[in-house]
Amino acid sequence: MKFMPEVEQVLRRSGWFPGRRIDIEPWQASMPMFDWHAAAEKFLCEFGGLRVDVRGPGITVAREPFEIDPELTRGEKGRFSELSAMFFRRFCPVGELGG
Known part of the structure; x- marks a missing residue:
């Protein structure tokens, strides 16, 4: 089992299904300015x-809606560059929490 049943149910209601693949090109x-690792x-x-x-x-914070769409992070290159440098990791945008 990849996900806990409750998580899988939420994902399926959102349009996910096993084997789902979309074109991210x-x-x-x-958005060529981001590090697409x-x-x-x-x-x-x-x-x-x-x-x-x-x-x-939730357990430590309330559950909030989120959207997995890198386009929502336009204009945030500086923030991702700073985080990458601060934590010695390559951060890439994936979406937005809470609108």
Whole structure:
């Protein structure tokens, strides 16, 4: 089992299904300033374009809706560059939390 049943149910309601693959080349082409590393590409191919509407209590924070769409991070190159330098990792945008 890849996901806990509740997580899989939420993902399926949002349009995900096992084996889902989308073309992320349009995002890569329109946003060449970001570091499209293999982990980000793999994640976006499976989950990109999903809008997940979850709400309610969580374990440490409340559940909030989120959207997996790198286009929503336009204009944030500086932030991702700073985070990458600060943590010695390559950060790539994948979407937005809470609108």
